[in-house]
Amino acid sequence: MRFLVLASESKRRVEILKMLGFKFFVIPAGIEERPLGHPVATARRLAYWKALKVWKDYKYAVVLGADTLVVVDNVILGKPKDEEEAKRMLRLLSGRWHKVVTGVSILWQGGKRTFHDVALVKFRKLDDEEIEEYIKSGEPMDKAGAYAVQGKGARFIQAIKGDFYTVMGLPASKTFTALKSVL
Numbered sequence: 001m002r003f004l005v006l007a008s009e010s011k012r013r014v015e016i017l018k019m020l021g022f023k024f025f026v027i028p029a030g031i032e033e034r035p036l037g038h039p040v041a042t043a044r045r046l047a048y049w050k051a052l053k054v055w056k057d058y059k060y061a062v063v064l065g066a067d068t069l070v071v072v073d074n075v076i077l078g079k080p081k082d083e084e085e086a087k088r089m090l091r092l093l094s095g096r097w098h099k100v101v102t103g104v105s106i107l108w109q110g111g112k113r114t115f116h117d118v119a120l121v122k123f124r125k126l127d128d129e130e131i132e133e134y135i136k137s138g139e140p141m142d143k144a145g146a147y148a149v150q151g152k153g154a155r156f157i158q159a160i161k162g163d164f165y166t167v168m169g170l171p172a173s174k175t176f177t178a179l180k181s182v183l
C-alpha cells in the first residue's frame with residue numbers, strides 16, 4: 001500500500017479527499033501561479049507542477065496536485081490580488097454562466113495521470129452593494145473567481161452543470177476513480 005500526499009494548501013481539497021475516504025498527508029507545493037495560455041492547459045500544467053514539486057521529495061508516495069480556475073469570455077480568473085480585483089471579478093460574473101476548470105495530476109514512481117474536469121456555473125444578477133458586503137466577509141480573497149460555492153457565495157448561484165466538487169477545487173468522482181486505480 002503506497003501512501004498518499006496531497007500537494008495543496010487548500011482546506012477544501014483536504015475536506016473533499018477526506019470525504020472520499022482517503023488517508024493522506026498534506027504537503028503544500030507553494031507554486032507561484034500564473035496563466036499559461038489556454039485555461040485547460042493552464043489548470044493541468046499547474047496541477048502537474050504542484051504534484052511534481054512535492055513528489056521530488058517524496059518519491060515513494062503517490063502525490064496529488066490540483067489547480068482550479070474560473071473562465072469567463074476566455075479570460076482566466078485566478079485568486080484576486082486585492083478587494084478591487086475581487087469586485088471586478090464578481091461584476092464580470094454577475095448574471096451569467098462561466099466555466100470552472102480543475103486540473104488534477106497524480107504522480108507515483110513509474111507513472112503519472114493528469115486529467116481535468118469542467119463545470120458550468122450561473123450567477124444571478126448582483127448589485128454593487130451585495131458585492132461589497134460579500135467582499136467584506138473576507139471569503140473571496142483566496143478563491144479562484146473571488147467566490148466560494150460552498151460558502152457565503154452560495155447566495156449567488158442560480159445553477160450548476162457538472163460536478164459541484166470541481167467548482168470547490170477537486171472533481172470528486174474522477175479523483176476517486178483515479179486514486180483507486182493507483183493506490
Ligand SMILES: Cc1cn([C@H]2C[C@H](O)[C@@H](COP(=O)(O)OP(=O)(O)OP(=O)(O)O)O2)c(=O)[nH]c1=O
Pocket residue numbers: 007008009010011012013028029030031033050066067068069070079100142143144145147148149150153167168169
Ligand atoms: C470557484 C471556487 C474556488 N474555490 C477555491 C478552490 C481552491 O482552493 C482555490 C483556487 O486556487 P488554487 O490555486 O487552485 O489552489 P490553492 O492555492 O487554494 O491551493 P494549492 O495551490 O496549494 O493547491 O479556490 C473554492 O473554494 N470555491 C469555489 O467556488
